[in-house]
Amino acid sequence: MSLVKTIHRHFIIYKPYGYLSQFSSNASKQQSKKFLGALHDFPEGIMAIGRLDEKSEGLLLLTTDGKMSDFINSQKVEKEYYAQVNGAITDEAIEQLSKGVEIGFDGKKYMTKPCAVFKLDNIPELPTRSKKIRDDRHGPTTWVSITLNEGKFRQVRKMTSAVGFSTLRLVRVRVGNIHLANMQVGEVIAVDGF
Structure with a gap:
């Protein structure tokens, strides 16, 4: 055989x-x-x-x-996302995101696990998106990096919204290495x- x-x-x-x-x-x-x-x-x-x-x-x-x-x-493999959020994100919001926030998932409340979050100093060099995003003439936007070890449905969008900064553009930039x-x-x- x-x-x-x-x-x-x-x-x-x-x-x-x-x-x-x-x-x-x-x-x-x-x-x-x-x-x-x-x-x-x-x-x-x-x-x-x-x-x-x-x-x-x-x-x-x-x-x-x-x-x-x-x-x-x-949950052994990290996933990193760059999120462009609506507004000038605060240090308090970044700290909340990193400690974990409550989001809705499957009709229940869910507390996200602690994760790495930081504000990007520069706008990341990404290809232009096919659908235009509003520009800064309509108010500031901020780019943040969020690295998770979990992946609930629309988690990053729900997380940024939970701290008052809705996601305008979301790009996964890394999975593991x-x-x-x-x-x-x-x-x-x-x-x-x-």
Whole structure:
């Protein structure tokens, strides 16, 4: 009896704004939506590791290896986000975010775990988003870095809103030691492993 080792495929992608973190859908209400399958001819059995909601963008890992997906989705792997928030965020709000804030999840209250949060000194060099964001003529905005070890549904957006600064743009820039670096929107890179 010979054991055949399964060769898994792995990809990193810069998920564009306006795309769902899935490859297709048969649901009639989603027929007008954009899916990752339109960006590349992915192999059968591919899955997104974690998700980014339709209005979020940035680094998304894809794999055919369910065990790898489970590990990266575990609380052992950090995920870093850059969030552009509405207003000039205060030191108090940053401290609240870092200690944990109460958000709603699945109809219940949830206290987020402590995390690393800091204000970015400069606007990050990111590709222009396909849908324009209001500019500073309508009031200041601030960019912050938020690094989590958890990933509840729309967690970063709910967290910034909980401290009074709604998120205008959200970009995942790092998962573990994999960085978005200089990828372009919609770019797909096949990699040997994570």
